[in-house]
Amino acid sequence: MSQDAAGPSPAGAAGPPAVGWRWMGSAEPLFLRVADQIERYIAGNGLSPGNRLPGERELCELLGVSRASVREALRSLQTRGLVAVRHGKGVFVASAAEGERAMQRFARLREVGMEELFAMREVLEVPAAGWAATAATDEQLQQLVATFERLEQAVLAHRSPAELQAMDAQLHLQIAEFASNRFLAMTQTVLQEMLARSMDTTLAIAGRPARSVREHSDIVEALLARDAIRARAAARRHIHSARRAALRRVASERAQAALVQTRDTAGPSASQPSSSR
Amino acid sequence: MSQDAAGPSPAGAAGPPAVGWRWMGSAEPLFLRVADQIERYIAGNGLSPGNRLPGERELCELLGVSRASVREALRSLQTRGLVAVRHGKGVFVASAAEGERAMQRFARLREVGMEELFAMREVLEVPAAGWAATAATDEQLQQLVATFERLEQAVLAHRSPAELQAMDAQLHLQIAEFASNRFLAMTQTVLQEMLARSMDTTLAIAGRPARSVREHSDIVEALLARDAIRARAAARRHIHSARRAALRRVASERAQAALVQTRDTAGPSASQPSSSR
DNA sequence: GGTCATCTAAGGTCTGACCACTTATGTTCG
DNA sequence: CGAACATAAGTGGTCAGACCTTAGATGACC
Numbered sequence: 001m002s003q004d005a006a007g008p009s010p011a012g013a014a015g016p017p018a019v020g021w022r023w024m025g026s027a028e029p030l031f032l033r034v035a036d037q038i039e040r041y042i043a044g045n046g047l048s049p050g051n052r053l054p055g056e057r058e059l060c061e062l063l064g065v066s067r068a069s070v071r072e073a074l075r076s077l078q079t080r081g082l083v084a085v086r087h088g089k090g091v092f093v094a095s096a097a098e099g100e101r102a103m104q105r106f107a108r109l110r111e112v113g114m115e116e117l118f119a120m121r122e123v124l125e126v127p128a129a130g131w132a133a134t135a136a137t138d139e140q141l142q143q144l145v146a147t148f149e150r151l152e153q154a155v156l157a158h159r160s161p162a163e164l165q166a167m168d169a170q171l172h173l174q175i176a177e178f179a180s181n182r183f184l185a186m187t188q189t190v191l192q193e194m195l196a197r198s199m200d201t202t203l204a205i206a207g208r209p210a211r212s213v214r215e216h217s218d219i220v221e222a223l224l225a226r227d228a229i230r231a232r233a234a235a236r237r238h239i240h241s242a243r244r245a246a247l248r249r250v251a252s253e254r255a256q257a258a259l260v261q262t263r264d265t266a267g268p269s270a271s272q273p274s275s276s277r
Numbered sequence: 278m279s280q281d282a283a284g285p286s287p288a289g290a291a292g293p294p295a296v297g298w299r300w301m302g303s304a305e306p307l308f309l310r311v312a313d314q315i316e317r318y319i320a321g322n323g324l325s326p327g328n329r330l331p332g333e334r335e336l337c338e339l340l341g342v343s344r345a346s347v348r349e350a351l352r353s354l355q356t357r358g359l360v361a362v363r364h365g366k367g368v369f370v371a372s373a374a375e376g377e378r379a380m381q382r383f384a385r386l387r388e389v390g391m392e393e394l395f396a397m398r399e400v401l402e403v404p405a406a407g408w409a410a411t412a413a414t415d416e417q418l419q420q421l422v423a424t425f426e427r428l429e430q431a432v433l434a435h436r437s438p439a440e441l442q443a444m445d446a447q448l449h450l451q452i453a454e455f456a457s458n459r460f461l462a463m464t465q466t467v468l469q470e471m472l473a474r475s476m477d478t479t480l481a482i483a484g485r486p487a488r489s490v491r492e493h494s495d496i497v498e499a500l501l502a503r504d505a506i507r508a509r510a511a512a513r514r515h516i517h518s519a520r521r522a523a524l525r526r527v528a529s530e531r532a533q534a535a536l537v538q539t540r541d542t543a544g545p546s547a548s549q550p551s552s553s554r
Numbered sequence: 555g556g557t558c559a560t561c562t563a564a565g566g567t568c569t570g571a572c573c574a575c576t577t578a579t580g581t582t583c584g
Numbered sequence: 585c586g587a588a589c590a591t592a593a594g595t596g597g598t599c600a601g602a603c604c605t606t607a608g609a610t611g612a613c614c
Contacts, residue, residue: 029364029565029566029567030566030567031352031566031567055594055595055596056595056596057594057595057596065567065568066567066568066569067568067569067570068345068348068566068567068568068569069566069567069568071345071349071596071597072348072349072352072566072567074596075308075349075352075353075356076352076353076355076356078353079352079353079356079357080356085596085597086575086576086595086596087306087574087575087576087595087596087597088574088575088576088577088594088595088596088597089575089576089577089594089595089596090594090595090596091595091596103467112458112459112460116457116458116459116460116461117460119404119408119458119461120458120460120461120464123400123401123404123461124400127396127400131396180393181389181393181396181397182389182390182393183389183393183394183397183468183471184393184396184397184400187397187464190464191460194460306596306597306598307597307598308597308598332563332564332565333564333565334563334564334565342598342599343598343599343600344599344600344601345597345598345599345600346597346598346599348565348566349597349598362565363564363565363606363607364564364565364566364605364606364607365563365564365565365566365605365606365607365608366563366564366565366606366607366608367563367564367565368564368565
C-alpha cells in the first residue's frame with residue numbers, strides 16, 4: 001500500500017514518507033470501514049466464537065492502514081460484543097456470553113424501573129417455562145433438578161441473600177436456555193443482570209426464600225411432568241408473588257423513611273445502597 | 278505526566294527502578310477507565326444530549342493520558358451510543374435517537390433461526406400492543422397513525438421490499454416504545470435488527486404488502502380505540518400471518534431447489550438470494 | 555453587501571517507539 | 585530426573601509528535 005502519490009499536499013512536507021491515501025469522496029471514517037472489513041473477514045472465513053483472528057499488526061498490513069485505525073475499529077467491535085481482545089494473547093471472536101455481557105453494559109445508564117423489569121420477567125419467563133416443558137431434554141431437566149436442590153439446600157442453610165439470588169438467577173437462566181430459543185436466552189441473561197444490578201433481591205425479605213423454594217418447586221415439577229400449561233401458570237404465580245413482595249417492601253421502606261427521615265440505619269445487616277455506576 | 282521512568286526494563290538496560298506506571302494492580306486497561314471517567318464527567322456536570330464536552334486534546338490533559346487512549350475510550354462510548362463525535366466540530370453527548378441507532382448496529386452476526394425470531398416476536402409484540410393501548414399518549418397515537426399512513430402509501434406506490442420493511446420496522450418499534458417499558462423497547466430494537474439481517478423480509482412475497490397493511494390497520498385501530506384485548510389479538514394475528522407466509526416461502530423455495538438444482542434463475546424479477554451475510 | 559481566501563479549532567490518521575502480559579523454551583540447581 | 589527460575593518471542597496497551605481533513609469564523613477584496 002501507500003503508493004507515493006503525494007496529493008495536493010500544501011506544505012512542502014518533504015521530510016517524512018509522503019504518503020497520500022485515496023480517501024477522496026468517502027465521508028466514512030477509516031476506522032469504521034476497517035471495522036466492517038474485519039467483520040466481513042470473520043463471516044467470510046467462517047470463524048466461530050473462540051477462534052483467533054490475525055493480530056493487530058497483521059491486520060494493519062492486511063488492510064493497509066495504521067495500527068491506530070485498526071485498534072479503534074477493534075475497540076468498536078469489542079464494545080459491540082463481536083470480538084474479545086485479550087492482552088498478551090490476541091483478538092478472538094467473542095462468545096455469545098461475552099456478547100451478552102457487552103450488551104448489558106450497553107443498556108446501562110438507561111435506567112429501567114422495577115415495575116418494568118417485573119413486567120418483562122412475566123413476558124419472558126412464562127413462555128420460557130412453557131417451551132422448556134416440551135423442548136428440554138431429560139438430561140437438561142436433571143440439571144434443573146440439581147440446580148433447584150442446591151437452591152433448596154442453600155435456603156435451609158440460611159445462606160446470604162446474594163448467594164441465594166445467584167442460584168435463583170441460574171435456575172431461571174437454565175430454564176430460558178432449555179427453551180431452545182437463543183434470542184430468549186440472550187434477553188433473559190440481560191434481564192437477570194439488570195435485575196441484580198438495579199434492585200435489591202426480594203430474597204432478602206423475611207419469608208421470601210422459603211416461599212420462593214415452594215414456587216420454584218412447582219415450576220420444576222411441572223417441567224418434569226412436561227406440562228407446559230402448568231409450567232406457565234407456575235412461572236406466572238412465582239413472578240407475581242415476587243413482585244408483590246417487592247412492592248410491599250418498597251411501601252414499607254417508604255413509610256419508614258417518612259417517619260424517621262434523619263437516621264443512619266447503621267444496622268448490622270442488609271441495606272446495601274442501590275448500585276451506583 | 279510521563280516522568281522519565283525507565284521502569285524495570287527487561288533487557289539489561291540498567292536504569293533506576295524508578296516509578297513504572299501507577300497501574301500496579303489494576304487489570305483494567307486505561308482506555309476503559311478513561312471511558313468511565315468521561316461517563317462520570319457527563320453525569321457529574323449534568324450534561325444533556327447535544328451538549329459539547331471538552332475536545333480530545335483537552336481531555337488528554339484533564340485526565341493525564343495520551344490522545345490515543347482518549348480516542349479509544351471515545352470510540353467505545355460512541356459505539357455504546359453515549360457520545361457523538363463530529364469531525365471538525367467536537368464531541369457531544371448523544372441524543373436518545375443516536376443511542377438507538379447505535380443499538381441497532383449491535384446484535385448482528387449472532388445467528389438465530391427464523392422460527393425462534395417469530396416466536397420472540399409474538400412474545401414481545403403482543404404484550405407491547407396491549408400495553409401501548411393504555412399507556413400511549415394521544416400524541417403518540419397520532420405519530421403512529423402517521424407512520425402507518427406512510428407505510429400504506431408506500432405499499433400503494435409499490436416501493437421496494439426493503440423500503441417497506443424499514444417502515445414496517447419503524448411502526449413496530451414505535452409501538453414498543455409507546456408501551457412505556459424501556460427494556461421492552463430495547464429488546465424490540467435488537468429483535469427488529471436481527472429480523473432485518475437474518476432473513477428476507479416477508480414483504481417481498483406477492484400479496485404480503487397489501488395484507489400486511491390490513492393487519493397493521495387492525496392493530497392501529499385497536500390502539501386508537503384504546504382496546505388492549507383487541508390490540509393484542511390483532512398483533513398476534515399479524516405475526517402468525519407473517520410467519521405462515523415465511524414458512525410457505527421457505528417450503529416452496531426448497532421444493533424449487535429440489536426440482537431444478539442446476540439453473541441460474543436469470544429471470545427478470547424477484548428471487549433474491551437468501552442473505553449471505 | 556456578497557464572495558472568496560485565510561486562519562483557527564477540532565477530529566482523523568500515520569509512524570515508531572516502548573511498556574506489560576502470556577507463553578514457550580531453556581537453563582540451572584536440588 | 586524434575587522442579588524452579590531466567591530468557592525470549594509474540595501480542596495487546598500506551599505514549600509522543602507530526603501531519604491531514606473538515607467546519608466555522610474572520611476579514612480582505614470586488
